[in-house]
Amino acid sequence: xRQQGLRDGLMNISLVPDLKKSFDRMGYAGPIPFLTAAECxxxxxxxxxxxxxxxxxxxxxxxxxxxxxxxxxxxxxxLKWLAQLLxxxxxxxxxxxxxxxxxxxxxxxxxxxxxxxxxxxxxVWIGLENTSSKxxxxxISGSHRIGKPVQQVAxxxxxxxxxxxxxxxxxxxxxxxxxxxxxxADVRDGDAVLFDGRIWHGSLNTxxxxxxxxxxxxxxxxxxxxxxxxxxxxxxxxxxKATSPPAITVLGRARGYQNLVxxxxxxRLNQPVLAALEVFSDGKPWTPRSLISRxxxxxxxxxxxxxxLQPGYSPHPPHAHIEEEIxxxxxxxxxxxxxESQDDLDPAIHRxxxxxxxxxxxxxxxxxxxxxxxxxxxxxxxxxxxxxxxTPHAAAGVFREDSEPAQAGRPFETKPxxxxxxxxxxxxxxxxxxxxPGGGYEPHADPYxxxxxxxxxxxxxxxxTMTAPACFYHPAGSLHGIRALGERPARYLVVEMHGPEExxxxxxxxxxxxxxxxxxxxxxPGPNWRAWRVS
Numbered sequence: 001x002r003q004q005g006l007r008d009g010l011m012n013i014s015l016v017p018d019l020k021k022s023f024d025r026m027g028y029a030g031p032i033p034f035l036t037a038a039e040c041x042x043x044x045x046x047x048x049x050x051x052x053x054x055x056x057x058x059x060x061x062x063x064x065x066x067x068x069x070x071x072x073x074x075x076x077x078x079l080k081w082l083a084q085l086l087x088x089x090x091x092x093x094x095x096x097x098x099x100x101x102x103x104x105x106x107x108x109x110x111x112x113x114x115x116x117x118x119x120x121x122x123x124v125w126i127g128l129e130n131t132s133s134k135x136x137x138x139x140i141s142g143s144h145r146i147g148k149p150v151q152q153v154a155x156x157x158x159x160x161x162x163x164x165x166x167x168x169x170x171x172x173x174x175x176x177x178x179x180x181x182x183x184x185a186d187v188r189d190g191d192a193v194l195f196d197g198r199i200w201h202g203s204l205n206t207x208x209x210x211x212x213x214x215x216x217x218x219x220x221x222x223x224x225x226x227x228x229x230x231x232x233x234x235x236x237x238x239x240x241k242a243t244s245p246p247a248i249t250v251l252g253r254a255r256g257y258q259n260l261v262x263x264x265x266x267x268r269l270n271q272p273v274l275a276a277l278e279v280f281s282d283g284k285p286w287t288p289r290s291l292i293s294r295x296x297x298x299x300x301x302x303x304x305x306x307x308x309l310q311p312g313y314s315p316h317p318p319h320a321h322i323e324e325e326i327x328x329x330x331x332x333x334x335x336x337x338x339x340e341s342q343d344d345l346d347p348a349i350h351r352x353x354x355x356x357x358x359x360x361x362x363x364x365x366x367x368x369x370x371x372x373x374x375x376x377x378x379x380x381x382x383x384x385x386x387x388x389x390x391t392p393h394a395a396a397g398v399f400r401e402d403s404e405p406a407q408a409g410r411p412f413e414t415k416p417x418x419x420x421x422x423x424x425x426x427x428x429x430x431x432x433x434x435x436x437p438g439g440g441y442e443p444h445a446d447p448y449x450x451x452x453x454x455x456x457x458x459x460x461x462x463x464x465t466m467t468a469p470a471c472f473y474h475p476a477g478s479l480h481g482i483r484a485l486g487e488r489p490a491r492y493l494v495v496e497m498h499g500p501e502e503x504x505x506x507x508x509x510x511x512x513x514x515x516x517x518x519x520x521x522x523x524x525p526g527p528n529w530r531a532w533r534v535s
Contacts, residue, residue, distance in 0.1 A: 090219070
């Protein structure tokens with residue numbers, strides 16, 4: 001029976017009744033709606049893009065390297081289910097993408113790593129693409145209590161791996177348990193099935209399209225996992241390597257496990273950044289300068305760089321990627337090119353001047369080029385993190401600078417530009433601000449990350465005097481204030497990144513005592529990337 005849930009938003013744990021009871025009795029639970037349609041689409045694009053990180057150490061080491069997969073593996077609802085099934089201390093030891101072509105079978109088996117009769121393991125199988133009853137898993141209910149992996153039973157009965165048919169395996173199971181039954185999971189894209197690591201299972205894709213799924217594997221903290229030595233054998237008796245797979249603690253503590261590693265992109269930026277966007281000349285067509293490439297305070301990976309692009313060049317052909325992105329023109333006139341696809345021969349082209357910016361959602365095709373006679377300077381914010389499953393998403397757009405003068409008698413004005421949820425942020429918000437000379441606000445702390453781009457004027461902030469053009473990053477919870485100096489108004493753009501976490505880099509709620517008003521950041525040279533000449 002299918003569990004009822006929310007396909008268009010975040011799951012609620014209360015929508016999965018009797019989870020542990022079903023799991024203990026049958027050896028599995030589900031299907032349960034888990035990923036939204038938007039998340040499935042994001043993952044499908046991600047797999048096709050070639051951006052997926054290589055697994056670490058073995059074929060199931062994907063979550064150790066890939067932040068997006070790790071984000072799926074640590075979604076709050078999934079962790080709640082694991083706590084019910086495995087207790088308060090759990091580690092993630094396996095993550096693997098599985099593709100089955102039409103007509104391709106995965107013979108009946110018990111996962112070798114979790115085949116111990118006394119093991120406490122949970123595997124989570126998530127349909128990503130072309131998932132249906134014709135392509136999903138099959139199970140023998142109650143087989144996790146038989147006390148033997150199906151490979152051992154097949155060995156005792158001298159049946160080879162290709163000859164383990166569903167009917168034959170069911171007959172073996174009923175010899176041990178009269179209530180054993182063959183079940184086919186009616187799984188759709190975005191659904192999750194949780195099963196005991198000891199259960200007998202297999203699959204056959206009888207559909208017309210390749211089926212893609214994500215397998216995540218967890219263990220209670222007191223359980224040991226070893227890597228199978230498949231070069232020696234895939235059959236009983238099993239052979240193992242001496243090493244344990246790299247694993248990540250996802251609940252509580254996994255004391256005693258010998259190969260625990262940090263999550264991908266675990267290091268977070270815990271200091272504010274103040275950077276002058278200085279004009280430079282190195283003779284190269286395109287020169288990027290990296291400002292930030294670290295985990296953001298409120299979650300996810302944040303990259304910030306500014307670049308100088310010479311006339312007649314583009315940094316790259318149109319491309320699309322997993323990161324969401326804001327591009328801001330600081331100096332000069334730029335052309336933003338927005339194809340609908342890689343093969344679009346008549347893309348939309350927008351001319352941007354200083355103060356204009358554009359937002360690209362994940363996998364929106366784009367590039368920038370300089371068709372003018374003078375160099376341009378532009379600033380780029382890029383981020384990715386745990387998919388949140390929120391809809392609708394903030395749409396791609398081009399946003400123009402508002403050059404209206406500030407109203408008399410109002411030393412501080414703000415004007416909203418846009419806001420909305422994204423794949424990785426609860427809310428992305430942008431507004432423009434104008435400070436008349438002497439105007440400003442006192443230091444305060446926000447529970448979200450703030451990025452400020454100063455286009456005009458001179459300001460005092462974080463104990464420093466900064467003149468446009470400049471960029472400031474204030475991590476969630478950091479004290480920051482600003483005041484305009486000199487005779488000209490200060491104009492700037494504020495981007496608020498409301499991530500899934502409103503905590504500091506140590507996992508605590510932030511307090512103003514964590515921050516210094518004199519922190520600074522040193523500019524780092526960017527990589528030696530190659531520019532493309534515009535034909």
